[in-house]
Amino acid sequence: MAYTATRGELEGDVRDVLARWLPPRLVPETHSDFEISEFSAPDAGYSGKTVFFTASWSDIHGVRRRADLVLRMQASDHQLFVEPDAVRQAEVMHRLGRHPGVGTPDIVLIEPDPRVLGAPFYLMRRVHGRTPSDVPSWHKRGWTVELTESERETLCDNAIRALVAVHRIADENDLAYLRNGSGTTGGTALHRYLDRLREWYAWCRGDLVVGSDVLAEALAELLDHAPETDAEVPVWGDARVGNMSFADDLSVAALFDWETATTGPPDIDLGWWLMFERYLCEALGFTRLPGVPDDDETVRRYVEFGGRPTGDITYYTMLAAFVLALITNRLALLLARDGLDEATARTYPTTAVELTRQYLADHIARRSTTS
Template sequence: MPEGIHEAFPDALAAWLADRLREESGARVTGVRLGPLERPKAGQSSEMVIFGARWREEGRERSAEFVLRRQPGPGGIFLHPDAVREARVLRALASRSRAPVPAVRWVEPDADVLGGPFFVMDRVPGRVPAAKPSIHSHGWLVPLSPAERRRLWESAMDALVAVHSTPWRESHAFLLEEGVEPGLESHLRRTAQWYRWAADGRPFPTTDAALAYLMDRRAEVAAGEPVLVWGDARIGNMIFGPDLSVAAVLDWEVACVGPAAIDVAHWLVFDEFATAACGVDRLDGFPGRSETIARYEAASGRTLRDLDFFEILQAFFLATTLIRQADAKIRTGTLPAGSRMAHGNALTQMLARRLGLPVPDLAEDYLAHRYASPGTA
């Protein structure tokens, strides 16, 4: 049984699925059987389960492959996790965007069914690059030719442009806070609230300085017209088909409406994180920063300004996720209480260099975390 899944989970899921299949088909559904429950190899979420199902519908044998995404509890990374919201984001994308996303089949807001609200999607066949320790040193992208990697990268960039082309006022206006204008100011306010919750009154010198920098300079930034922001824009959050095109764009937990530069900066920061920041050479075929910006601007028709500011913002975002990950590991006993993982990691080093601060050493606990298994930061 995957970690975090209790013994009653499969039976409860099978019973719930049987009811949903009956409602969907209007037919007599019997004998629902689940295959093995698996965690995805890529991604850091501890709340995603891949499973197959078989059942009989009016006497005929049926089967399908599904992915379940369950809302994490209070020990999760984000302050206000909302699986129902994420499912709504996906459904709106499926109906109004050119960006490919998995089809959401069912949404369950009742936390009593499986221990938290959840939704179930159709499984999209394909492969996801594993981000740990780096897509440039491990995984199935390494043996590809430079031309193949270039084709994959171009498809990924096109998918990001498609996300930002979504008519969000028609499809995703529900993401707006009532009476609050979408833009950098509201995004920074939410990010600061989340960071202070994650820090919980503790000093984190590098990220504290980064937040002060962001708040001090926000009025000088040209944010541009708001778009639908993916929030975790990177190749490691995409499924690729056999032709190396994007089959699905994944992980919409922090989607919002705001500056397009948030996503482009996130892409750039994660690219640096997977190469220069961890001493890994870039694979041939994957363009660097300047070509990525040029490709995005040409394809989207937008001019990106103040990207240095947004790159600090997204490095700060990723560094904050590491504070939460370290705390979770300390709670479960996989890290000692005095761990320095949240202080000394590749993201705090990147921030320190950008801000002209002393660069912290990499903590041994962070290195063990980074090279342990596939995942994110």
């Protein structure tokens, strides 16, 4: 979920700084006439400031060159996560994007020094493709609705294959990087994930807008009945089609938004995938479009394409809904602060909390029948 900076926030001083700062880092010394276009902002969320722009210059032969770029700055005035880290996200994309089937944007440069633009940032090459929408839901409006049933099936299959490719990464150096960024040590990857979740909940508990009782009960269930597994793969943390760019042939061009990347059982991502599609579809009163698989079919295809779930998916969908409820509670505060009416802002966490309630009941029922 990436915060969209307005043109006024990043134009002016930032463009002037980049115009002076970028040339020796981006283009040959023999260039001339370096220019930066006006900024434009993508449709996005709230965890970092994102703008598009084009840098252009003339090479030694007078030929005009250009680079379509994305500037991503770390947010400092509206945190969804406890410790946002733009530099780490860029490094994650750089590392994981080298593996087969895992397309990530090409990282051009990373600047950790906040003195340059006021916050750490990175630049990546813009990926030209189409991304399914969250608002309005891609299940209801947008270019995905105009696809044929067969095309939507292709899109979803390609998306699931990309998720499987992420979970196939076994490079120990990359796993160590993801693991060491978690801030906790000891225990299994799932235990470490839950330790961080407990800390995150404690950080935002006092600011919950809705669902405090449900979330307290769900956290107790998550901690007291965690599956016994030592599975550890890269966990994207925000695995869904809305964080993918698709080429014209519906292949996956790039995977975005790696703020919460870590390690753990692959079920964490799979549960998030299932939960988020329900959040954008059935929870809003929509019906899945022809060609879009339901939960059971999504899991079946994930396994068919090489994925290896480790256990009870009802636990991981409950986990995902709990995480989304924390995020959207925080988001509601930020949206209201920035001018959205409170009733509308509260709809996001209200829907997520209701999903948490449903998944919690499902997990308790399943646990009762298998114990």
